[in-house]
Amino acid sequence: MEIINTGQAGTVESSDCIITVSPSENGMEINIESTVKLQFGDHIRDLIIDFFNKKGIVNVSLFINDRGALDYVILSRLESAVLQASGYKEGL
Amino acid sequence: MKNILGREIPESLHNFKPYRGRKVRPNLDQQVSPPLKTGWPAKNKVVKSLREVIKLTGLKDGMTVATHHHLQDRDQILIQILEAIKQEGIRNITLAPTGLFPCHRIIIPYIQDGTIGHIEGDISGEVGRFICEGNLSKPVIIRSHTARLFARFTGKQPVDVAFLAVSASDRCGNSNGISGANPFGSMGYAITEARYAKQVVVVTNTILPYPLQQISLSQEFVDWVVEVEQIGKPIRKMPVRIGMVSNPIGYLIARYAIRFGQAAGFIKKGFSFQIGSGALGAEIGRALLNTMKEQELNASFISGGITGAHVEMLKEGWTNMLLDVESMDAEAVESLLINNNHQEISATTYANPFTQGCVVNELDIVFLGATEIDTDFNVNVSTESNGLIKNTVGGHSDVAGSAKFSVILAPAFRNRISTIKNEVIAVNTPGDCVDALVTEYGICINPKKEDILEKVVENDPKLPIIPIEELMNKIQKLTGTPKPLEFDEKIVAVWEYADGTVLDVLRKVKI
Numbered sequence: 327m328e329i330i331n332t333g334q335a336g337t338v339e340s341s342d343c344i345i346t347v348s349p350s351e352n353g354m355e356i357n358i359e360s361t362v363k364l365q366f367g368d369h370i371r372d373l374i375i376d377f378f379n380k381k382g383i384v385n386v387s388l389f390i391n392d393r394g395a396l397d398y399v400i401l402s403r404l405e406s407a408v409l410q411a412s413g414y415k416e417g418l
Numbered sequence: 419m420k421n422i423l424g425r426e427i428p429e430s431l432h433n434f435k436p437y438r439g440r441k442v443r444p445n446l447d448q449q450v451s452p453p454l455k456t457g458w459p460a461k462n463k464v465v466k467s468l469r470e471v472i473k474l475t476g477l478k479d480g481m482t483v484a485t486h487h488h489l490q491d492r493d494q495i496l497i498q499i500l501e502a503i504k505q506e507g508i509r510n511i512t513l514a515p516t517g518l519f520p521c522h523r524i525i526i527p528y529i530q531d532g533t534i535g536h537i538e539g540d541i542s543g544e545v546g547r548f549i550c551e552g553n554l555s556k557p558v559i560i561r562s563h564t565a566r567l568f569a570r571f572t573g574k575q576p577v578d579v580a581f582l583a584v585s586a587s588d589r590c591g592n593s594n595g596i597s598g599a600n601p602f603g604s605m606g607y608a609i610t611e612a613r614y615a616k617q618v619v620v621v622t623n624t625i626l627p628y629p630l631q632q633i634s635l636s637q638e639f640v641d642w643v644v645e646v647e648q649i650g651k652p653i654r655k656m657p658v659r660i661g662m663v664s665n666p667i668g669y670l671i672a673r674y675a676i677r678f679g680q681a682a683g684f685i686k687k688g689f690s691f692q693i694g695s696g697a698l699g700a701e702i703g704r705a706l707l708n709t710m711k712e713q714e715l716n717a718s719f720i721s722g723g724i725t726g727a728h729v730e731m732l733k734e735g736w737t738n739m740l741l742d743v744e745s746m747d748a749e750a751v752e753s754l755l756i757n758n759n760h761q762e763i764s765a766t767t768y769a770n771p772f773t774q775g776c777v778v779n780e781l782d783i784v785f786l787g788a789t790e791i792d793t794d795f796n797v798n799v800s801t802e803s804n805g806l807i808k809n810t811v812g813g814h815s816d817v818a819g820s821a822k823f824s825v826i827l828a829p830a831f832r833n834r835i836s837t838i839k840n841e842v843i844a845v846n847t848p849g850d851c852v853d854a855l856v857t858e859y860g861i862c863i864n865p866k867k868e869d870i871l872e873k874v875v876e877n878d879p880k881l882p883i884i885p886i887e888e889l890m891n892k893i894q895k896l897t898g899t900p901k902p903l904e905f906d907e908k909i910v911a912v913w914e915y916a917d918g919t920v921l922d923v924l925r926k927v928k929i
Contacts (some may be wrong), residue, residue, distance in 0.1 A: 341833055361833055364804055364929070365900035394833020396896060 327381045333410030336395075336403040343392035343400055345407045350387040354378060360392035373397060377404055423796055423848055425922045431557075431912065434920045440819050440850045442564075442917040444772045450573035453616050455641070463643045464589050464625070468502035471642045472579075475617045477503065480510050480535070481578040484615055486608040487517030487540075487810075488583070488595060488744060492651035495583040495621055500528045510535035514577055516566065516607045517810045518545050529553060538575055539566070546800075546807030550910050552926040557909045560800065560807075560846075563607070564769045564816040564916035570614040571772070574918060580615035582608045583649045584635065587620050588628040591640025595745075595762075596632060596755045598624030600649050603745020603754050604724070605634040609764040612639040623649050634762055655726075655748040667858050668701035671827050674881065675702060675785060675856040676709050681878035682870050684783040684823040687715050692722040692778075692817060695746070696787020696799075698827045703727040710736045721768065721777050722817065724760070729753040732760060741777055743768040769816040771916060778813075781821035786814055788826045788855075790842040793886050795849035795864050797826060798842040800913070803835040805903045805927035807911060811846045816916055819851035823870075830857040830889070834897045838862075838890040843903065845922040846913050859893060860884035904928040 329349045336344035343360075356374055358367055370392060378386060392400070419427050421436030465471040477483070483503070485496055496515070503511060513534050518525075523544035528534050530553075538559040541549065549558050561569060569575035584605065586598030595605045600623060612618045612635055619642045620635070679685035691706070693699045707727070709715065717737040720728050724742040726749030731737045733753075740760040745751050753760045769778045789809070790798040797818075802808045818824040828837045837857065853870065855862040860882040863871045874881060884892075905925035913921040 362803070362835060362900070364903060366834060366898065368901065369898055394835065396834055397898065 327383050327408070327412055329383060329386045329408070329411045330413055331411055333407040335406035335410070338391060338393055340393050341395055341399070343390055343395040343403055345403045346389045347407045347411045348387050350385045353385060355387040357389045358392065359390065361394050362392070370400065373400060374404060377401065381408065383408070421920065423794070423845055423921065425845055427920045427923060428909065431909070431920065431923070434912070435918065437848060437915050437919040437921050440848065442771050444568070444917060448572040450571060452613050457638070463591055463640065465642050465644050468498055468621070468644055468646065469506055471619050471644050472502055472506050472508070474642060475579045475619065477506070477508055477579050479508055480512070482512040482514055482576065484514040484577040484580040484611050485516070486582055486611055487515060487519065488602045488605060488608060489650035491519040491521045492653065493519065493521060493583070494648050494650045495581070495646070496522060497524050498646060499581045499621075500525060500533060504528060504531070504533045509533055512536040512538060514575065515539040515541070516611065517812070518542055520544065540810040540812065541807060542810045543808070550806045550924070550926065552906070552908050552910055554910070557923065558911045559914060560811060560911055561914045562811050562815045562916060563765050563813040564771060565914040565918060567610060567765060567770050568772065568916060568918050569914075570610070572918065577611070577615040579617045579619060580611045581619050581621055582612060582635070584608070584620045584622045585649065586624040586626050586630060587622045587643050588626055588630040589643060590628055590637040591620050591643050592628070592630040592633045592635070592637045593620050593622065593640070594630065594632050594634040596751060597626065597630070598622065600652060601751050601755070602650065602653055603751040604742040604762045606743030606763055606768060607765045609635050610766050617641045619644060621646055621649065623647060653748045653751055665701060667829050668698045669705070670858045671698060671829065671856055672701040672705035674861060675825055675827055676705050677878055677881055678854065678856060678861055678874060679783050679823070679825065681874040681881060682823060683873060685709070685715065688718050689715070689782040690717060690719045690721070690780060692720065692781055692784045692821070694784070694786040694814065694817070695723050695812070696827065698787060700727065702785045702827060707731060707736065721763070721781065722813070724750040726750060729760070732757065741768070769813050769820070771820065776820070778817050778820040781817065783823045783825065784817050784821040785825050785827055786818060788828045788837065790837060790839055791826060791828065791855055792839055792842045792849070793890060795852040795855065795886070796842055796845040797847040797849075797852055798844050800846050801843045801924065803843070803900070805843050805905070805924070807924070811913070815847040815851055818847050819916065824851060824853050826852055826855045828855065828857055830859040830893045831897050835900060836890065836893045836897050838886060838893060844911070844913060844924045848915065848921060855886065857889065860889050862886035862889055
């Protein structure tokens, strides 16, 4: 799977997150801003990298502004942003 | 040294005793008398400016200055006092506020320039954050309302000058919080601060003819009266929106809490209650009023911080009395002025256990908030999950420790941080003062209240009662387990219990 344009999903409401993915030429660039970065920053990074690995996404730039979202929320926002950015019309 | 809660209290805090348990045991040798003064022949107490009164009081470097927080986030007095102290060239004062609010972020420059050298009082907001970043050489001593009283009448923290904002005073210092251009209501905390300070300055924007009508603070305690242009911003009206649900989770928690209180036998005809100012206060107030109406349960009194919602209950006859130590909105102020069943009480009448009995001892049930609670029911209300102080403790531990039944209401998690933890960042209210926790995922009863558990299960078998460890595991399955914070050696804050013993300390968090 390839990231060919910019995709964005989510909100900055409490317990949600907003994720922007866009193309990159140097592998994965992941930027995390989170209200719970001290406690869950590493966990969120692992979650995102794991998702990209599973989808075979190698070159991607991602920014997440997290307001304390649960894993399910982060993953669904991520999936939605990646779908837009990869030009897929159907589900992953 | 560890206290009985298992919290490490460093030996370096040499004057401190570790917490010994809920029951307060004063050492009667420790009590000091309020200062004796000579008020005869009568002197002119009215002074034109704060700078002049500072000269008259003889305030010097290193002395202690007390203030009260009845103007809450609208206060404009503290900054004027600090500026006058600074202009007089006085440095390194100990500030002893009964509470600081977000608006008090403007005192930070006075910490940076050395006007304030130390803080002993209740703090919140950006000042809390600033202190947690390690910007004061000594840790701030945070005391609940009762702990502060104890520090005053044992001489543990003598106050040199109390600057007390009042909304009106006469030339002799008889004053109140309900007259004048900028009324703020009850003077509960101010009245007790005036009792023990070596000198008392009332600061007002309204001087009325002697004698003032409706005296809250008597002239016998007041040394000086200063007129200033402004004491604070006008108090806001908070429209009462009974019946509106703004927060569905809060609504659910409130419904559980009330069923639980009824099943446990503490919500019944003639009961008394108090609602903490935590985020769920409005929800529980609404739910309680609905229950009272449906089942025709009148309360005998409501105490503590009084809001417009409580005033509605009084007006409609659902409570006989309001005992007001702190008025929270314009409706409460107006009601205090006109309704004889809405009574101002001092902090001592409210929550001083070192008397023949105070109001909180008479409370049947209290609903309080928490940011964190551990599996021993120790509560943190001060810090956020990032280890920085955000909220004042107020009377949380005093009320929890004295009322017949204390219930903590909190969402099971906020922003993916579980409210229940193996260990809280700081204990402000010890677990032996807390009887139960109500969340949207279940109700946990402190094992020391076995009799309550049996009663509740019998009276309302459908209530979701769950052991606290089990609930914690259930929630952490959803949220994940947070990485524990790391702390430096430097101690930034100390929390004292009602009898002056140490509940816990907070170290500077590593970021």
